[in-house]
Amino acid sequence: MGLKTAFARLAAGAPARCFAIVGAGADEIAPWLRLDPELAIVDSPRAADVLLVLGRFNEDTLHAAAAVHDLVPPPRGVVSWSPGHEAARGLPFTDAVALSDPSEIGSAAVRLRDELLSGRRASSPDILPDVDPAPWRGVGPFGQGGAGMTGGVPYGRPLAGRANDRDGLKLDQILVRVGPFLPPFPPGLMLDVKIQGDVIQEVSMPAAALDDGSSVADEHHSSEAPGSTEAMTRFAAVQHDPFIAALMRPVPVADLELARARHHLAWLAEALRVSGLEAYGRRVLKLARTVRPEAAEPVDDLSRWLRRNLSLRWGTSGVGVVSASQAAALPGGPVARAAGDGRDVRSLDPAYQRLGFMPVVLEVGDALARWRLRVAEAQQALTLAKRSNGSVTTPSGLVEGLRGPMGARVSASTALVTMLPELLVGMEWGDAVTAVVSLDIDMAEAAVLHDVAAEGRAS
């Protein structure tokens, strides 16, 4: 017992290892958790002590959340937070520490971890039943033999099917159900990927793939009035988003552009982390939080460093090339602009025209081009914010958001998700991860715009 106490005391000094599952309405919080010194965000629930449940979830994602919960090794605990002070509705975690203030997440996770390690609090029990999907039994009288390597159904699951590989061999092809909570893929993204070795041979999307956590509420839209309490709560949660606000009323250009620069830098921080440059990613994330239009030199330094970095160029050059025709099929946005398509809603706005706005356009369309374009756009956004001198936008029902044009019927993220199967087939797994991260997909975007449309009809 003495040894255990000593270990618990040692562990109490370390940050709480947390795995975060992010639902709708939490994308404002989730990226910044990595800056919290009390938290160590890990990429697998198996490496975590505490499960962070942030935002709202629908039926499909709730089941996945329960499965992720059971993968966290005991003793484990759950910290949950949901936007708009609403209770974590329908969550299966009975003993979760529910917070109303997201700034308390770090201290709550550390406290919970300490209680778990010292035995003052019991581990959160399994949610799913402890039964294999099928008994492990072969064709022989003792359960031995049968097709495949072992015969039977190991751990209740049959062995993989066969398919041709590029050398004319017939080899096993396994179906990997990616998502909805597999970092660094965007939260909520679900893909059914067939891989042979680590080469992707087929990608499809499950029926619920384009849903996000909000669709529990979406289902009510048909029966309830658009201005229902539920829609209002969700709508209020995004009111502070300057891009949503710009859909309906004039907004200072400086606000929009600073938000854009911050978002692009935060995205870059995540992309750097995924590329293995975690410490540099954290520095960029700090920069994203503190950058001001008057002090944009660190962003220029960052851009220079990126241009010179050979290993990043090797990792991203030629990966996930979006062709000119694919770019034309997108509604616009950074991904299309990195592939030579210069459409940008800002070009039509009088305020931007007065500032002499010209969209940044690159030709290549690969992940490297998207990296460079976002950094160039962050620089441009800071310059625009600095020179805007209080000018405001003119609402036109369409605004150039972080990922492309946003409007009641337009969402760049939805178009990007639809493009994914075509883009990923034939890639190695590592390249596929780089490609998906470089697209910067937000699964919640479409649902939020749905709300704005509803709000527009109601008012």
Add this chain to the structure above:
Amino acid sequence: MHGIAAALAIFFVTLVGFLILRASERHIAPSKSTAPARVPFTGGRAPDTHAWNRYHVRYYPMSLLFLAFDMEMVFMYPWAVVFVDEGLIALIEMLMFIVILLFGILYTWRERALEWA
């Protein structure tokens, strides 16, 4: 006779040590693997098939390349011994040898053997 006694003693000490460790396992990490915890983590959805699968590892040309450079290292040990006496000639000879082997890398590169996919 002493030898056998010593061997048996070592065997029994190891056996007892192993059994003690095995028995204390539960106390060190008091958790058991459950069915939901055995599922590979791919984002929260359960897989249809088991993860055991056969795939083309494509390591054959890579292993040939490894052998070539492994043998090169074997030649470098005696070379390092005589290097000080022989001087520049030895250096040039070793460089020629290494350059010839480098063609092997170029060949493997051209054959796409260094790519996994």
